[in-house]
Amino acid sequence: xxxxxxxxxxxxxxxxxxxxxxxxxxxxxxxxxxxxxxxxxxxxxxxxxxxxxxxxxxxxxxxxxxxxxxxxxxxxxxxxxxxxxxxxxxxxxxxxxxxxxxxxxxxxxxxxxxxxxxxxxxxxxxxxxxxxxxxxxxxxxxxxxxxxxxxxxxxxxxxxxxxxxxxxxxxxxxxxxxxxxxxxxxxxxxxxxxxxxxxxxxxxxxxxxxxxxxxxxxxxxxxxxxxxxxxxxxxxxxxxxxxxxxxxxxxxxxxxxxxxxxxxxxxxxxxxxxxxxxxxxxxxxxxxxxxxxxxxxxxxxxxxxxxxxxxxxxxxxxxxxxxxxxxxxxxxxxxxxxxxxxxxxxxxxxxxxxxxxxxxxxxxxxxxxxxxxxxxxxxxxxxxxxxxxxxxxxxxxxxxxxxxxxxxxxxxxxxxxxxxxxxxxxxxxxxxxxxxxxxxxxxxxxxxxxxxxxxxxxxxxxxxxxxxxxxxxxxxxxxxxxxxxxxxxxxxxxxxxxxxxxxxxxxxxxxxxxxxxxxxxxxxxxxxxxxxxxxxxxxxxxxxxxxxxxxxxxxxxxxxxxxxxxxxxxxxxxxxxxxxxxxxxxxxxxxxxxxxxxxxxxxxxxxxxxxxxxxxxxxxxxxxxxxxxxxxxxxxxxxxxxxxxxxxxxxxxxxxxxxx
Numbered sequence: 001x002x003x004x005x006x007x008x009x010x011x012x013x014x015x016x017x018x019x020x021x022x023x024x025x026x027x028x029x030x031x032x033x034x035x036x037x038x039x040x041x042x043x044x045x046x047x048x049x050x051x052x053x054x055x056x057x058x059x060x061x062x063x064x065x066x067x068x069x070x071x072x073x074x075x076x077x078x079x080x081x082x083x084x085x086x087x088x089x090x091x092x093x094x095x096x097x098x099x100x101x102x103x104x105x106x107x108x109x110x111x112x113x114x115x116x117x118x119x120x121x122x123x124x125x126x127x128x129x130x131x132x133x134x135x136x137x138x139x140x141x142x143x144x145x146x147x148x149x150x151x152x153x154x155x156x157x158x159x160x161x162x163x164x165x166x167x168x169x170x171x172x173x174x175x176x177x178x179x180x181x182x183x184x185x186x187x188x189x190x191x192x193x194x195x196x197x198x199x200x201x202x203x204x205x206x207x208x209x210x211x212x213x214x215x216x217x218x219x220x221x222x223x224x225x226x227x228x229x230x231x232x233x234x235x236x237x238x239x240x241x242x243x244x245x246x247x248x249x250x251x252x253x254x255x256x257x258x259x260x261x262x263x264x265x266x267x268x269x270x271x272x273x274x275x276x277x278x279x280x281x282x283x284x285x286x287x288x289x290x291x292x293x294x295x296x297x298x299x300x301x302x303x304x305x306x307x308x309x310x311x312x313x314x315x316x317x318x319x320x321x322x323x324x325x326x327x328x329x330x331x332x333x334x335x336x337x338x339x340x341x342x343x344x345x346x347x348x349x350x351x352x353x354x355x356x357x358x359x360x361x362x363x364x365x366x367x368x369x370x371x372x373x374x375x376x377x378x379x380x381x382x383x384x385x386x387x388x389x390x391x392x393x394x395x396x397x398x399x400x401x402x403x404x405x406x407x408x409x410x411x412x413x414x415x416x417x418x419x420x421x422x423x424x425x426x427x428x429x430x431x432x433x434x435x436x437x438x439x440x441x442x443x444x445x446x447x448x449x450x451x452x453x454x455x456x457x458x459x460x461x462x463x464x465x466x467x468x469x470x471x472x473x474x475x476x477x478x479x480x481x482x483x484x485x486x487x488x489x490x491x492x493x494x495x496x497x498x499x500x501x502x503x504x505x506x507x508x509x510x511x512x513x514x515x516x517x518x519x520x521x522x523x524x525x526x527x528x529x530x531x532x533x534x535x536x537x538x539x540x541x542x543x544x545x546x547x548x549x550x551x552x553x554x555x556x557x558x559x560x561x562x563x564x565x566x567x568x569x570x571x572x573x574x575x576x577x578x579x580x581x582x583x584x585x586x587x588x589x590x591x592x593x594x595x596x597x598x599x600x601x602x603x604x605x606x607x608x609x610x611x612x613x614x615x616x617x618x619x620x621x622x623x624x625x626x627x628x629x630x631x632x633x634x635x636x637x638x639x640x641x642x643x644x645x646x647x648x649x650x651x652x653x654x655x656x657x658x659x660x
Contacts, residue, residue, distance in 0.1 A: 025113075025169070026120045027545050028080040032073030033124025033165040035538045038132040039066035040157025045136070045150070060233065061144060064242055064531045070164065071249055072309070072535040076302050076542040077168045080549070106174070113173035120169075121162035128161065129153055135534070142526045207257035214250035218600045221247070222607045226430050232392065235427040235467065237609050238520055241320040242527055244604055248312040248597045255593050256304065259297045264290055266585045281570060285577035288557070299550050300586040302542035303632045307590030309539075310628040312597040313532050315621035317524045319598065323605045323616055325517040329510060330614070331462055334363070334404045334485035336495055337512040341503045345480035353498035354506075359489035363399035364481045370394050370468055372443035373422075375434065394468030396475055404485030405465070408611045412436035412456035420474045423456035425467040442475070450475055459611060464516055543632055547639035551575065551647070558647060568648045572641060579640045580633070587629045594620060 043066045046059040132151035139145035221243060224234070233239045255262070267289045274282035289296045338354065340346050346364070355362050370392055401407070401423075402414050410426045417423050422440060434440065434454055442450045452474055458467075486506070488495065495506050507515070554575075561571050598620055605616040 025080055026116050026123075028542055029077050029117055029120035029165050029169050030124040030127065031538050031541055032077045032168075033121050033161050034127035034131060035069040035534050036066070036073055036164060037125050037128025037158050037161035038135060038151075039069045039534065040161050041128065041132040041151050041154060042066075042136060044154045044157050045152045060239070060242065061139075061527055061530055064245060064527075065534065068245070068249075068309075068531050068535045069538070071253075072305055072539055073165070074168050076305070076539060077165060078171060080298065080542070080546060109173050110170060113169055114166075117166045117169040121165050124165060125158045125162050128158065131534075135530075139526075139530065144523075144526050144530065203257045203260070207254045210250050210254040210257065214247050214254060214600075217247040217250055218603065221604055224427070224608065229427045229431045232467075235425065237320075237324060237462070238523065240604065240608055241316050241524055242531070244316050244320075244597075244601055245313065245531065247600055248309070248316065251593050251596050251600075252305070252308050252312070255308070255589055256301060259300065259304070259589065260293055262589060263293060263296055263300065263585055266588050267296070267581055270581060270584050270588075281573040282577050284561075284574050285581060288574070288578055289581050295550055296582060296585070299543075299546045299636075300582045300589075302539045302546060303583055303586035303636065304589045304593075305539045306536055306543070306632055307587055307625060307628045308593040309532060310536060311590055311594030311621055311625045313528055314624040315594060315598050315619075316601045317528045318621060319601050319605060319616065319619065320609065321517065321521045321524055323609045324520055325513070326614065327610055328462060328464060328513040328517060331406050332404070332464075332509045332513055333402075333406050334487050334509050336486040336488070336506045336508060338484040338486060338499060338504055338506045340482070341505050344503075345482065346484050346504045347502045350499045350502035350504040351481065351484060353502070354484065354486055354488075354495070357486075357488045357490040357494060357498060359487075361399075361403050361487040363397060363401065363404040363485045364472075365398070365404075365483050365485070366396045366472070366480055367466075367482045368394050368396045368470070368475055369445035370442060371445055373424075373440050373468065374432065375438050376441055392468060393466050394470060395466050396470050396472045398472035398481075401469060403487060405462075407462075408459040408613075409456045410459045412454070414456050414458075416455035417469065418471050418473075420450065420452050421455045421471060422452040422474065423458055423469045424454065426457040426459055428467050429454075429457045442470075444475060448476055464513075540631070540635060543635050544639040547579065547636050548643050551640045551643040554644075558644065562648070568645075571648060572644055575640050575644045576637060579636045583629065583633045583636050586632070587625070590628070591620075591625060594625065 039062065043059075043062045046062045129151075132153075136145065136149055136151045140147060140149050220228070221240075228234050234243070267286065271282060271286040274286050338346055338350065351362065351364065354360060397417070401417060407414060409423075411429075412423070414423060422442070424434065429435070436454055436457065438454045440452050440454055442452050444450070452470060458469070486495070490498075492508065499506050558571050561574065562568075566574075598618055602616045602618050606614075610616060
């Protein structure tokens with residue numbers, strides 16, 4: 001105990017003299033807790049909230065937002081704290097040389113980390129409470145949340161966010177303190193300038209584990225076992241991009257963990273011609289980046305997160321939107337889609353006028369609500385309302401569905417869809433174990449029960465159609481027509497005139513698919529911004545934070561360069577080149593992980609969105625990758641050059657003695 005008391009003044013002096021490092025750790029953790037607490041408060045608020053029709057699931061959206069915020073925060077905070085401890089290796093070596101035990105060193109580092117983490121956790125929770133209402137208001141404005149949705153403060157999300165941030169900070173500090181405590185004093189003094197053994201076995205194991213999880217997650221989503229398909233949103237192709245985030249995150253995790261191994265070869269590759277160039281700035285920057293791998297990795301981590309996540313998520317969102325548009329345009333056969341102008345029903349006079357057009361083939365459909373659908377001997381699943389996962393809408397068709405839609409069937413035929421029959425999606429049939437020829441007892445919303453024979457399983461689900469389709473005569477009611485599909489030899493003006501003066505409007509099939517795809521794309525971008533926006537904003541701030549920490553730790557290096565004849569401009573050039581190397585390395589890693597995740601996205605699209613006759617092309621989001629890299633580069637240069645320029649105003653001798 002006496003030894004620990006003797007170290008307290010050392011800790012106080014260290015925190016006072018190395019305040020930039022501690023401020024950087026404080027900022028990283030406070031912002032991380034703020035993002036996690038805001039997402040947690042919103043997640044708690046969404047319990048019991050209903051999503052708006054046609055909008056993404058609010059609860060799932062906020063759940064993914066909270067998960068992504070936590071994921072980015074964990075890596076930035078742990079990397080920043082580990083970097084802050086690594087900056088103090090010289091002080092740690094001196095303590096070991098004068099008799100401090102490894103246990104005392106660990107206690108000292110953890111005590112300092114605890115002080116910083118507690119204050120940052122409290123600050124972060126307060127900031128999260130201030131940010132959550134703004135995010136909730138944005139969700140309402142974008143139509144992703146119902147009017148009146150707001151953030152309700154709760155103790156549990158704040159406690160979890162603070163505890164998570166505290167735990168991550170202590171784990172990051174503890175791992176670094178163990179490295180410092182394990183070496184002998186002389187070895188520690190010899191390893192001050194150069195990082196060695198930066199890739200412990202545990203990182204190899206963890207990286208391999210995440211790669212295995214990546215492969216398992218991808219194969220699971222491609223094959224979609226019945227246990228996952230039990231959730232209707234898992235069967236909905238519009239929600240697939242959100243689930244694709246899971247394997248995106250696994251790929252990013254794997255690359256982050258092996259970054260200490262990947263960074264040196266990339267730095268050597270990018271600086272291969274530097275020794276041949278005039279001037280020493282590039283060579284010094286190259287050696288600095290290679291010697292201080294932990295510093296390079298720590299400063300590159302937030303840059304990589306921004307570029308890798310932006311490329312993966314934006315690329316996936318665009319790819320899924322294009323695939324849904326392609327599938328929709330290929331599947332719709334009708335030349336026109338007629339819908340009610342008042343949102344209730346297509347009027348009978350409009351239908352008569354359309355049917356009188358030359359070569360008119362008219363297929364009408366009405367929405368019908370199913371509360372249950374099961375074979376006679378099938379027992380309802382406990383806790384499930386009715387015999388379906390949730391009450392679902394179906395489509396009651398009057399006419400030949402094949403005239404309106406070109407749908408592929410995995411079993412049966414839509415030609416048999418007449419009389420008391422039903423067609424369902426293949427995924428729904430898998431969930432409940434139905435086969436073509438089975439008799440399904442349908443229970444409608446009004447309590448009516450009708451036995452229906454299953455005649456077809458529709459292969460690929462479209463966001464424009466429900467999963468259950470029945471002939472109009474198979475169910476009593478509904479007497480209204482919610483949508484009509486028209487193919488005719490008449491021109492657009494004749495079709496428009498036919499519905500003129502009625503409470504209906506006709507839209508060309510391609511335009512109707514385009515409008516639906518626009519809504520789907522908008523929902524996708526809302527989801528992407530909600531899930532990725534807070535995390536990326538935090539990562540961008542972390543870039544500034546870590547770069548300032550890195551620059552503040554190199555004051556003695558600057559002094560050495562000045563005392564050996566270097567000018568201020570030459571020193572700044574070294575800083576700029578090293579920053580450029582960090583961003584280029586992170587961009588290369590981001591490009592690699594985007595390539596992997598985009599290939600995984602293509603596999604998912606071909607198996608879950610497109611039918612067997614179509615394929616998706618591998619197309620990287622070059623504009624997004626270039627834009628993210630440019631933003632990161634500008635922020636990194638500003639955050640490194642401005643502090644360096646201010647530091648270089650001090651005399652070299654004073655600069656050299658300032659950190660002793």
